[in-house]
Amino acid sequence: MQAIIRRQLELAGLPSASGIEVLGPRAYIVGDDSPFLYCLDLQNLAITDRITLFDTTEFGTGRIPKLLKPDLECLTVLTTPTGETGLLLCGSGATAAREVGYWVTFAANSRVAAVRPLALGGLYAALRTALPPGVVLNLEAAAASATELLLFQRTVGTGSGNLVYRLPLPATWDFLLGQTTQVPAFRSQLYQLPTIDGRPAGFSGATMFEEQLFITASVEDTADAVADGAVLGSFVGVLSAEPPLQSVVLTRLELPDGQPYRGKVESIAVYRRLAPARWEMILVTDDDAGGSTALVVELSA
Numbered sequence: 001m002q003a004i005i006r007r008q009l010e011l012a013g014l015p016s017a018s019g020i021e022v023l024g025p026r027a028y029i030v031g032d033d034s035p036f037l038y039c040l041d042l043q044n045l046a047i048t049d050r051i052t053l054f055d056t057t058e059f060g061t062g063r064i065p066k067l068l069k070p071d072l073e074c075l076t077v078l079t080t081p082t083g084e085t086g087l088l089l090c091g092s093g094a095t096a097a098r099e100v101g102y103w104v105t106f107a108a109n110s111r112v113a114a115v116r117p118l119a120l121g122g123l124y125a126a127l128r129t130a131l132p133p134g135v136v137l138n139l140e141a142a143a144a145s146a147t148e149l150l151l152f153q154r155t156v157g158t159g160s161g162n163l164v165y166r167l168p169l170p171a172t173w174d175f176l177l178g179q180t181t182q183v184p185a186f187r188s189q190l191y192q193l194p195t196i197d198g199r200p201a202g203f204s205g206a207t208m209f210e211e212q213l214f215i216t217a218s219v220e221d222t223a224d225a226v227a228d229g230a231v232l233g234s235f236v237g238v239l240s241a242e243p244p245l246q247s248v249v250l251t252r253l254e255l256p257d258g259q260p261y262r263g264k265v266e267s268i269a270v271y272r273r274l275a276p277a278r279w280e281m282i283l284v285t286d287d288d289a290g291g292s293t294a295l296v297v298e299l300s301a
Contacts, residue, residue, distance in 0.1 A: 001251040003236040005261060006280075007296040009045050014038050015063050017284035017292035019075030019141075019267045021087060021207065023106075027269060029284055030089055031292065033069040035059055037089070037104060042271065045282070045294050051112045053089070053102050063290050071098040074142035074151065075267065076207070081170045088144070090151070093124040093137040101176070118176050122183060127151070127165055130188045141206040141267065143213055144169065150213070154202035156220055162191045162203055164239070193217050194250055196232040201250075204234070205267035205283070213239045214299075216265045216283060217250060234265035236283070236299055253283075253297070263287070265295070277301035 011017060011029070018032035026048070027040040035056050039049040053072075058064045074090035086105035091098035101118035128137050131153070141152035149172050153163040171184035193201040196219040205216035219232040237250035253261040263285045270281045283295040 001237065001249055001299070001301050003251050003253045003297055003299045005253065005255055005295050005297055009294045009296075011038075011045075011047070011284070011292040011294055013047060014292050015290045016286045016288075017266055017294075018071075018073045018286060019089070019205070020269045020282060020284045020294075021075050021077050022269045022271060022282070023077050023085075023087065027282060028075070028087055029267075029292075030072045030075050032071045032073055032092075032286070033064040033066070033290075035064070037087070037102075051104065051115065053104075053115055054117065067095070068097055070100045071095075072102075073140045073266075074101075076142040076144045076149075078144040078149070078169075079146065080173055088142065088149075090118075090120060090139060090142060092139050093120065093127070096121075099124050103176075120176070123172075123175065126183045127153075127186070130163065130165070130186075140202070140204050141215070143206040143208045145208055145211070150206065152203035152206050152215070154204060156202050162193055162200075162217075163188045164191065164203075191248060193248075194235060195219070196252075197221075199232055201235055204265055206239075207267075207269050209270035209279070210273065214268055214270055214279075214281065215239050215248075215250075216268045218264045218266075220264065231262060231264040231288070233260050233262050234285075236265070236268065236281075236297065238301070249301075251299075253295075261295075263293070271296075274298070
């Protein structure tokens with residue numbers, strides 16, 4: 001497997017990109033310290049609109065302060081059990097301020113129809129019970145199939161704690177909407193991910209495309225779920241979406257000249273299939289200083 005960057009584009013005016021998904025003719029990107037969901041034209045990845053997720057007075061400098069931000073790291077296209085398709089956004093859960101989420105739906109003309117806030121504290125309390133001792137909940141990615149919601153735990157500074165939570169979609173959706181108080185049953189699978197310079201990778205992005213689960217993982221030199229560290233590089237690959245989720249194939253992201261890319265990939269969306277085992281995808285990165293880029297990447301198996 002090989003993942004080569006074909007284009008890099010600066011996302012001016014979009015701070016700290018943390019999630020990307022493709023829905024219809026547009027790409028949607030969220031920043032972990034921004035109150036907006038950004039809409040981009042897929043052809044040139046230019047920002048065409050932005051959707052207000054929540055009101056805040058803390059965005060005056062262009063970034064919500066670290067201790068106050070909702071840290072919206074998880075973004076996925078989801079079709080509910082009743083057939084409504086939209087975007088689910090979830091905070092990382094690493095602090096109390098990060099236990100929030102949003103459900104965004106669209107009208108037939110692709111204009112936003114509604115933004116519904118979601119309280120995720122009850123669900124996150126249940127997820128914490130599956131973590132190894134001493135590990136902080138730190139959800140970095142989400143993906144959804146027709147029957148399940150997958151949430152990806154990123155544990156930094158250790159070789160253990162990278163979990164995939166598998167939640168049944170109907171029961172989880174009823175719980176998130178407050179239609180039941182019964183916390184959905186879930187399963188989790190622990191992964192050992194590759195290392196760079198002795199530091200283990202952690203999950204950073206995920207997306208479903210044609211019933212395949214594509215993921216990204218990045219390496220930081222830090223042991224803190226909130227504090228940032230030096231970035232050492234990123235991986236792209238495929239995870240088996242079938243029980244027991246044991247198969248993972250990752251490759252180091254490369255520059256066009258074959259040198260390893262040393263940026264921090266935050267999320268992934270597959271744009272199209274180029275051949276039976278070749279895909280074009282869009283990755284977003286965050287430099288931990290408010291800057292964001294989009295990478296057009298060709299992945300071949």
